[in-house]
Amino acid sequence: MAVIGIDLGTTNSLCAVCRDGKIELVPNPNGDYLTPSVVSFGDQGEVYVGKIAKEMQITRPKQTFAEFKRDMGTDRIFRACGQEYRAEELSAFVLKKLKEDAEKFLGEPVTEAVISVPAYFDDDRRYATKNAGKLAGSRGCPRSHAHRHHPGRRPHPAD
Secondary structure (H helix, E strand, O other): OEEEEEEOOOOEEEEEEEEOOEEEEOOOOOOOOOEEOEEEEOOOOOEEEOHHHHHHHHHOHHHEEEOHHHHOOOOOOEEEOOEEEOHHHHHHHHHHHHHHHHHHHHOOOEEEEEEEEOOOOOHHHHHHHHHHHHHHOOOOOOEEEEEEOOOOOOOOOOO
């Protein structure tokens, strides 16, 4: 069972794993290391994440969302195909995709993820990121931790 590290970015996201003492970037099915942080919905409720979703921004702009990370921890609602989503739910689709890509790459289940967040994220945004990790890991990734990028910072008790 593996632990992965995820940089959940506003524009692109990235996943890595430590194996044999070395950090390895996890490629997506396209062979790229960066996965666009974009989610799109099909007419039948299909969820598309990454490059294909980014391409759908042109043909399905009302059902495709990008840069939703900016709204983490807020009450903003995104609507598509008769459903409502919050930023952490859209982020969960991205996290789930990265987790699935990592499991395919590693050939084993991913049990935990460390998700990085910007230093300026307040507690609401950090909690929303943790919640997105839980939503993404409903099948085997029960503990996700949101940590701030901040050199020399002492951990907060909530970390």
